[in-house]
Amino acid sequence: MRINQNKQISLVQETDRMTSLQIAEVTGKMHKDVLEAVRKMELAWKKVTGRKFPLSEYTDSTGRKLPMYELAKEECLYIATKFNDEARAKLVIRWEQLEAERQQPKTLSTLDILELTIKGMRENQQELQEVKREVLELKAKTATRPEYFTIVGYGTLHHIHVDLKQAASLGRKATEICKARGIETDRIPDPRFGEVKMYPMEILHEVFNY
Numbered sequence: 001m002r003i004n005q006n007k008q009i010s011l012v013q014e015t016d017r018m019t020s021l022q023i024a025e026v027t028g029k030m031h032k033d034v035l036e037a038v039r040k041m042e043l044a045w046k047k048v049t050g051r052k053f054p055l056s057e058y059t060d061s062t063g064r065k066l067p068m069y070e071l072a073k074e075e076c077l078y079i080a081t082k083f084n085d086e087a088r089a090k091l092v093i094r095w096e097q098l099e100a101e102r103q104q105p106k107t108l109s110t111l112d113i114l115e116l117t118i119k120g121m122r123e124n125q126q127e128l129q130e131v132k133r134e135v136l137e138l139k140a141k142t143a144t145r146p147e148y149f150t151i152v153g154y155g156t157l158h159h160i161h162v163d164l165k166q167a168a169s170l171g172r173k174a175t176e177i178c179k180a181r182g183i184e185t186d187r188i189p190d191p192r193f194g195e196v197k198m199y200p201m202e203i204l205h206e207v208f209n210y
Helices: 011-015 020-027 031-049 073-082 085-103 110-141 151-157 164-181 201-208
Strands: 002-004 017-019 055-059 065-072 186-190 194-200
Touching (some): 020 031, 020 065, 020 073, 020 085, 031 065, 031 073, 065 073, 151 164, 151 194, 164 194, 194 201
Parallel strands (some): 002 055
Antiparallel strands (some): 055 065
């Protein structure tokens, strides 16, 4: 991982780690002294834990790529045992501050706000579709003949999705059956098509179960 030294990046908030550069800054030590302490203590740490300290690099102000470590909290505090009391105290306090900051509510970015807005619009659209279905169902139930339903109204009543193509096909079948058996159909006003046909419940049962 390469990090530009000029950028103040709070690694602890993103990855629960602190770089040796940040340790040097917090404790007031030279970075080379922090690196030396880390290297001297790595052997014992590996012997106990079975792993080395994560080594990375950064680019300094002259463009040179130099080594640095990225340490977890327990690794930092282990290294700090080589520091004097004041430096060790500073490091402990800084970790507490960073962890407290990480627990604070996240400030929403413009992208976060946009995503939440889009989500809300989708939810509103779903609610609108549900209202439309309820209206269709109400129309079907409050017709002049309560036992008659539109194709879509019947589908809504029985939680069956019916698109326009399916509604047209099922409507033709229901019309043919009614005509063949001498059964009257009914009509109801519809804002999209002017009027739509309504059929007896038993005919719709038959048509939908084809």
